[in-house]
Amino acid sequence: MSRLDEIRKMNTQNALHMPAGVTVVARREMLDVLDALDDDIATLACAPSELPALDKLRDTRILVIEVDPSLTGSIERVDALRRSLPDTPIIAALDTIDITTTRALMRRGVADFVGLPFQIEELLAAISDAARTIEHRRDGDVRLAPFLAITKTIGGAGSTTVATHLAAALAEERGAGARACIIDCDLQTGDAGAYLGCAPRLTLADLIDAEGRLDEDLLRSVVCEGDPRVDVVAAPSDILPIEAVDFDRLMAVITLARKQYDIVIVDLPAALTNWAVSTLFAATRVVQVGTLSLASLRHAKRQIQFLQSLGLERDRFDIVLNRVEKRLFKTIDAGDAAEALNMPIAASLIADPQLLQNAQDEGALVQHVQRKTKFGKQIEALAQTINAKLEGSD
Incomplete structure (x- = not known):
């Protein structure tokens, strides 16, 4: 033909x-x-x-x-x-x-x-x-839920940890009965499902390959409940080439999820592939997760400048500094980062590696391991900040 x-x-x-x-x-x-x-x-x-x-x-x-x-x-x-x-x-x-x-x-x-x-x-x-x-x-014609694209400055920035906890917090912010869906697009190192205790038989690859068979029933068969208010579309179980995503098919999956959920979180790989950049442009908001290291800040600035040069508006970014250590004398703080990036910092999340490791080992969010934590409160504050922006743009 x-x-x-x-x-x-x-x-x-x-x-x-x-x-x-x-x-x-x-x-x-x-x-x-x-x-x-x-x-x-x-x-x-x-x-x-x-x-x-x-x-x-x-x-x-x-x-x-x-x-x-x-x-x-x-x-x-x-x-x-x-x-x-x-x-x-x-x-x-x-x-x-x-x-x-x-x-x-x-x-x-x-x-x-x-x-x-x-x-x-x-x-x-x-x-x-x-x-x-x-x-x-x-x-x-059908009201679509907002979707956030989570991007990382460097590997190991903890973007998946932020994505999973932010999804649950945003579901809480969206109201009683609201649910979130995480779509793990990190084709080679995606761990969102594992972090939430999911071991699904079907993954994102099954949705992308479905084409004309993609519908609500198939989506329900693929998602795994990782939390009472969060479902996960897990990354492919086999490592795939980083460019092995058709953007139009991915958008069909995201759009279907936006019809079924109240908030959708798309966790992207570190590489700015063509389809990943297109996803960032399609997103309601872009959450960039990095750390206070010089390498992370350098990559963060390059990433922001590149996306802005393509036309992505600066007011669609939410900059998150993760794994911020509590030290009396800091060489770099959030204020320095904001000045270096010429962007406001939406949140600084405390480093609590032992707590997070314990939660991940249990396949749970930190609030299910320890009720009140500083990290949990900071995530809640970030969710409130982002949700206010989402409601302001409705």
Whole structure:
């Protein structure tokens, strides 16, 4: 089956919808190769800096537009079209695709990129991805729970410990009967299930591989109850290549969980893979977990700067310093970290390795091992801070 046939049948085969209005705006000589797609794609001949008549784009659901980064008018055209068509995914067609240009256009709201001259397979793949984005938006008809993406600055920062405890605390904050779901996306070292005493037969890999079979029943069969208010989708039992995640399939899993739970926590690996970065952008909030070590702070700053350069807003970050030791004389404290990162610190969590180790050995959260702890109180305060931001953004 050709890629075009695949897209045409998406509605029945993949439960996705190919919008009726796909428009490609480019120079005439670039459009000739698309003549075979006349039944599926509208074309509009236009110079790179020329603003097309908006009445001709009235029914457009996905817009592919030629961009010449060397022309100010071409960049301004992107801005104008984003303002006029705020809900329409824009795919930029470029002679040369480089990181500087793509970052600049991503900050302007461009969803994807294809090369010029057009290659049919590449173009149709980008259109297919945009169609999936539109389909995910339709899930807005059902109110979706917020989801947090947990990222770590370095290995050993304790992000999974934070994720598991924060999930339970946020479920408490969300109200009586509220439940949280942790999705462990750390393909190679994921331990969220083990930390909560879970040894499930099915894992995240089974959900991602399900495709058309993904539904509420399958999700229920995969999750493991790790706490009275927390369910876990465990990381794959076998080590997988770090890039072995299809972002669209992962988003389908996350979206399904957001329909079934009151808060969803996605625990990410340390590596900023393409799918991990896309997940960070899709998240309601990004919780970055690090320590007060120089190495962690250095990586934290690089990570924040990289994500901001791609367009992730600084007010979506919650910076958490974990394993903060109680010492009379400290070389670095939370104030120094905030200054170095140029970001406020949402929480500093005390180092209590013996207590946490005991809890993990029992497959339980610390509050089930020892009722009142400073770590537990700090997690509760962090949950209150994050929940207030979530409610403020509703």
